[in-house]
Amino acid sequence: MPIEGDYMGMILTIEDLDSENRDFFRYCSKKEFRLQRGKQSGLLRYPPTTACPWTRDRESEWIPVEGKGTVHSYVEVHHPIQPSFKDKVPYMIILADLDTQKGQPTEHEALRVAGNLMTEDGEFVSPEIIKTVGIGTRVKLIYVQVTNEFALPHWTIDESAEQPFEPWRYPQEGSNLINFRKLDMSSSLCFLEA
Amino acid sequence: MTISSLNEHDANSNKYLRGKYSICGVGETTYLRGSTQSTRSLATWAISNAMEDAGMKSDDVDGMLSYSGNDSTFAPSVAGDLGIRLNFYMDVHGGGSSIEALIGIAMGVIEAGMCKTVAIYRAMNGYSAVRIGGTGARSAAPILGDQIHHRAYGWQSAGQMFAPTFLRHMYDYGTTPEQVAAVKVAHSKHASNNHKAYYKKRYTVEEVVSSRIICKPLHLLDCCVETDNATCIIVTRTERARDCLNPPAVIQSVVGRCCKPRSDMHYQHGPISTVAGHYARDILWPNAGLGPEDVDITGSYDAFTFTTMLQLEDYGFCKKGEGGEYVSNGTIELGGRRPNNTSGGHLCEGYTHGMNMVIENTRQLRGNVDCSCPIDKNGRRQHTYNYKEGGCRQVKNAEVTANLGWAMPGTGSAMVMAKDHR
Numbered sequence A: 001m002p003i004e005g006d007y008m009g010m011i012l013t014i015e016d017l018d019s020e021n022r023d024f025f026r027y028c029s030k031k032e033f034r035l036q037r038g039k040q041s042g043l044l045r046y047p048p049t050t051a052c053p054w055t056r057d058r059e060s061e062w063i064p065v066e067g068k069g070t071v072h073s074y075v076e077v078h079h080p081i082q083p084s085f086k087d088k089v090p091y092m093i094i095l096a097d098l099d100t101q102k103g104q105p106t107e108h109e110a111l112r113v114a115g116n117l118m119t120e121d122g123e124f125v126s127p128e129i130i131k132t133v134g135i136g137t138r139v140k141l142i143y144v145q146v147t148n149e150f151a152l153p154h155w156t157i158d159e160s161a162e163q164p165f166e167p168w169r170y171p172q173e174g175s176n177l178i179n180f181r182k183l184d185m186s187s188s189l190c191f192l193e194a
Numbered sequence B: 001m002t003i004s005s006l007n008e009h010d011a012n013s014n015k016y017l018r019g020k021y022s023i024c025g026v027g028e029t030t031y032l033r034g035s036t037q038s039t040r041s042l043a044t045w046a047i048s049n050a051m052e053d054a055g056m057k058s059d060d061v062d063g064m065l066s067y068s069g070n071d072s073t074f075a076p077s078v079a080g081d082l083g084i085r086l087n088f089y090m091d092v093h094g095g096g097s098s099i100e101a102l103i104g105i106a107m108g109v110i111e112a113g114m115c116k117t118v119a120i121y122r123a124m125n126g127y128s129a130v131r132i133g134g135t136g137a138r139s140a141a142p143i144l145g146d147q148i149h150h151r152a153y154g155w156q157s158a159g160q161m162f163a164p165t166f167l168r169h170m171y172d173y174g175t176t177p178e179q180v181a182a183v184k185v186a187h188s189k190h191a192s193n194n195h196k197a198y199y200k201k202r203y204t205v206e207e208v209v210s211s212r213i214i215c216k217p218l219h220l221l222d223c224c225v226e227t228d229n230a231t232c233i234i235v236t237r238t239e240r241a242r243d244c245l246n247p248p249a250v251i252q253s254v255v256g257r258c259c260k261p262r263s264d265m266h267y268q269h270g271p272i273s274t275v276a277g278h279y280a281r282d283i284l285w286p287n288a289g290l291g292p293e294d295v296d297i298t299g300s301y302d303a304f305t306f307t308t309m310l311q312l313e314d315y316g317f318c319k320k321g322e323g324g325e326y327v328s329n330g331t332i333e334l335g336g337r338r339p340n341n342t343s344g345g346h347l348c349e350g351y352t353h354g355m356n357m358v359i360e361n362t363r364q365l366r367g368n369v370d371c372s373c374p375i376d377k378n379g380r381r382q383h384t385y386n387y388k389e390g391g392c393r394q395v396k397n398a399e400v401t402a403n404l405g406w407a408m409p410g411t412g413s414a415m416v417m418a419k420d421h422r
Helices: A019-029 A185-193 B039-054 B075-081 B099-111 B145-151 B158-173 B177-191 B205-209 B277-288 B305-314 B323-328 B355-366
Strands: A003-007 A010-014 A034-038 A060-064 A068-077 A091-098 A112-116 A138-147 A150-157 B021-028 B063-068 B088-093 B117-125 B213-216 B228-237 B249-259 B297-300 B400-408 B411-419
Touching: A003 A019, A003 A138, A003 A150, A010 A019, A010 B145, A019 A034, A019 A060, A019 A138, A019 A150, A019 B145, A068 B158, A091 B158, B021 B039, B021 B099, B021 B355, B039 B075, B039 B117, B039 B228, B063 B075, B063 B099, B075 B088, B075 B117, B088 B099, B099 B117, B099 B228, B099 B249, B099 B355, B099 B400, B099 B411, B158 B213, B158 B305, B158 B323, B158 B400, B177 B205, B177 B305, B177 B323, B228 B355, B249 B277, B249 B355, B249 B400, B277 B305, B277 B411, B297 B305, B297 B355, B305 B323, B305 B400, B355 B400, B355 B411
Parallel strands: B063 B088, B063 B117, B297 B400
Antiparallel strands: A003 A010, A034 A060, A068 A091, A068 A138, A068 B213, A091 A112, A112 A150, A138 A150, B021 B228, B021 B249, B117 B228, B249 B411, B400 B411
């Protein structure tokens, strides 16, 4: 039987043969973030795939990974496209570099995991909270249950972590502002090296 | 012999068909909202116009290629309506990285002796049926397997999917909203000289950055228009194209659906502010025997203002990170060193998944762009090269064009064409 669940009015389905996604989301329902590790390469990958991109090895094992990371980039949606998100705007999609395996196997690579910016309780955050989050913000994973065997990972601000003084945000906050906060290139470049 | 010693991209070799194939005919429907007709009907309209442009009869076309996202009509029905008997056809899945790639396929198919002339079309009701912006049927479709990793997060439309790349480029290189808005300013200037354009109004940087935010960093005016239309391009051997009504646009090089190491949203490889052009340029320029400095007009895909900038940068028209400066210093406007999307492109003329930019560059190379300049008694347009509003759109002495197609940050296609010098 396929795993099927109603999430925010959307029907999410994982087919029987899609064993990779099935395993991944099942671990999430146990509040475990597990990624496949190629047996030959010893490298983790995300999202679930059918072979190791570095060795073509089709054998892998599911390894628990600490769900902590840094915002690499993000999406901040003000005009909803999907009906289920009509009353959620503005909402944020976080693309975070996991601390685990960051910069491996090459400099610019990272396990970049997507999820919405949520409260620790799994609710969409307020517009005021959104304005505090940007590139550089430290985040951690939480899980929102879809069915008893299926949960979605999401991101929340890691309150226990040391946060950057001013995470990088798109310089225009409102929808009708012309006068932008000027980009401070020197601090932005420092960030790049950090 | 080892594989590396084959010298795959030797600029002095003609084995990649440089110059052997041409675009001999181009055509389109009116760019509409509410076409009140099927994609089959739109397709026959555009193909007829392209055949008329080439001076071809039904017997002269024996191959057909089309692309769509399951929102079009397949080639056999369309060909039958036009009395075309096909020796070859194929309908493929795809969007913005298709046309340059399909032109390459058409060349290969003709080279293999499978047919003689290929009409390539894209027919879509992108406003009134399957909306390109992703609202309606697309957003209501059930969410399966791999799609859970993005659609369940409200991460679905093109603008939403590309936004992390756009924002990261601003972060990495200090690109500003005003710099990128200059793309819309340029394309709207061009569209104001194009009677076919859906939007003909000229915009300022201030108007772009004060329009409402759709999804950061995209304002409404950073996004392309949704329209209903069909477009067609006919490819044949250059020798044959020389017998057609209009001068050939001679294909120098094509690269198609070239990808970053992962073309999906996994983002494991490389900086996300780099796009597929970073890889495609190493095939495009050597095969053409030309470089960015030789190009007079670009057709860099403008699904969004940002896509134009990112591609111009990664194809080498400026240094990496300097795309914001390049698109805002006047270079890409008519009258500048290298205008981009002189028809107004997807931001203003109409949304065609890349076709209208190739059509425009074909007309530019013919020296016969359909602006409002007067036509002499020989039927030849007398271009003024005055680019004032409602004026000329022809680039003086246009010799070489480059089209840069975009599907997503990780996938792109490109083509170099040149004026025929027989």
